[in-house]
Amino acid sequence: MSSSNSIHTPPVGLGTNPFATPLRLSRAPTEDERRGTYFPAAVLDGSHQPRLRKFKSARWTGGEYEKPWTTEKNPKKKWEKIIFWxxxxxxxxxxxxxxxxxxxSVTNHEYCLLLEDNFKTIDPNTWNYEIQRGGFGSGTFEWTTDDPKNAYTDENGLHIVPTLTTETTSITVDQIYDGYVLNLTTDGTCTSTDVTMCSIRSNRTAGTIINPVRSARINTKGKKSITYGKVEVVAKMPKGDWLWPAIWMMPEKNTYGPWPASGEIDIAESRGNYGDDYPSGGRDALISALHWGPVPEADAFYKTSGQHMLRRTDWTESFHTFGVEWSEKYLFTYIDSRLLQVFFVKFTNKKNMWARGNFGSSILNHSALFDPWSQTGRANTPFDEPFYLILNVAVGSTNGFFPDGVGNKPWGDKSDNAPKAFWDSQSQWYPSWGAGDTKGLTVKSVKMWKEGAC
Incomplete structure (x- = not known):
């Protein structure tokens, strides 16, 4: 039986199955039906109206919760606070x-200020120029001068700046390679007593060239030196491939023999190369060391050295204080304050430096090594003599400071023509030097104290 306003019931078997086919209506759908809510006959009352189940909330309606924890304190929590604080x-x-x-436990000695220089000028009563071209025993390529283009002062302090020889002299490129004689002895300027450090003739066939770069090296030898005390140098390192800035000290006399038997104190050294191109440390690395040994082949610097690296910047970006504190019982180098030490050597840990280096069991060239230090009876020999200060910027070397095969190094340390190979690759390294003072060591001030009362 049907009529125009009735709803067809589902076929037998559908019941209230929610997955059943929706009902077909023979009249206009209601609001609920338009929303997709269909009611099988089983849920319709006799008036064909759907029986809706009233929604019942699960929300608590029984009044306020009891909260005993707000009135009753847990004794455990009291002890937790006591233990924590x-x-x-x-x-x-x-x-x-x-x-x-x-x-x-830190020793604080009394010191007397011996030198304070803010570099309004390069005072000849304090500083000497070292002028030579022989590489200073490290095989470096520069020719050091007293030329104002290589060492000068301004409102920022002292600048030691390397320059191309062809830019600051009348020597031509062709003469660099062939047919020119550089003789600093004849000029009366060479400060070395070794003739080989003072003169050279360029020869294209032999591959011998005039030093292609000029720089400067100044020291306080014979004028300002200390045996125990402190030195602080406020400086900014140079930027550029194969530049080797150094702030260091050497003995006034070779009391215990030629280098390194009489010692060397390296306060701060760096490389001008970019750090990412130089895994062992470029201008982001600062190196300090003591050099000591009975002969050069037995230099034990690796036992008394340290390195400090910067992240996301380097030593060419701002000024830092590079210092050394030295006494009979210890020596250490530091950066900006005594709290940031690069290395620390305690001389009382060993009987003496000969024992520290274990040289007594070393054999060199089938011969036992000679002990130059133990006769003093002091544990810190050779670091018990007056040392003077040196400031310089070297260029390249053949002593291993720039290892072969690293950072696109254009020369080999064992090559007889290393300076020529360096000069031939000028187009690679010279642009990295930048312009003006950035390619030089800039020193704001130097202070030197001796240990003890004035």
Whole structure:
């Protein structure tokens, strides 16, 4: 039986199956039906109206919850607070004691200021120029001068700047390679007593060239030196491939023999190369070391050296204080303050430097090594004599400071023509030097103290 306003019931078997086919209506759909809510006959009352189930919320309606934890305190929580805050107090107390005893253990000597130079000029009463072209025992390529283009002062301090020989002299490119004689002895300017350090003739066939770069090296030898004390140099390192800036000290006399038997103190050295191209450290690395050994082949610097690297910047970007503190019992180098030490050597840890180097069991060229130090009876020999200060910028070397095969190095240390190979690759390295003072060592000030009262 049907009529125009009735709803067809589902076939037998559909029941209230929610997955059944939707009902076909013979009249206009209601609002619920338009929304997709269909009701099988089983849920319709006799008036053909759907029986809707009233929605019942699961929300609590029984009044306020009881919250006993707001009125009854857990005794465990009290002890948790006591343990927590007590641990913090104890930690601070222990840390404070550690800092106190560490500070108390640091020796604070009395010092007398011996030198303070802010470089309004290069004072000849303090500084000497070293003028030569022989590589200073390291096989470096520069010719050091007293030319104002290589060492000068301005409102920023002292500048030691390397320049191309062809730019600051009348020597031509052709003469660099062939037919020119450089004789600093004849000029009366060479400060070395070794003739080979003072003169050279360029020869294209032999591959011998005039030093292609000029720079400067100044020192306080015979004028300002210390045996125990402090030195602080405020400086900014140079930028450029194969530049080798150095702030260091050498003995006034070779009391215990030629280098390194009488010692060397390297306060701060760096490479001008970009750090990412130089995995062992470029201008982002700062190196300090003591050089010592009975002969050059037994230099034990690797036992008394250190390195400090910067992240996301380098030593050419800003000024830093590079210092050394030296006494009979210890020597250490530092950056900006005594808290940032590059290396620390305690001379009382070993009987003497001969024992520290274990040279007594070393054989060189089938011969035992000679002990130049133990006769003094001092544990810090050879670092018990007056040392003077040196500031310089070297260029290249053949002593291993720039290892072969690293950073596109254009020469080999064992090559007889290393300076020529370096000069031939000028188009690669010279652009990295930049312009003006950026390619030089800039020194704002130097201070030197001797240990003891004035």
């Amino acid at each position: 007590g641990s913090i107090v104890v930690g601070f107390a222990i840390g404070g004691l550690i800092c106190f005893f560490a500070y108390a």
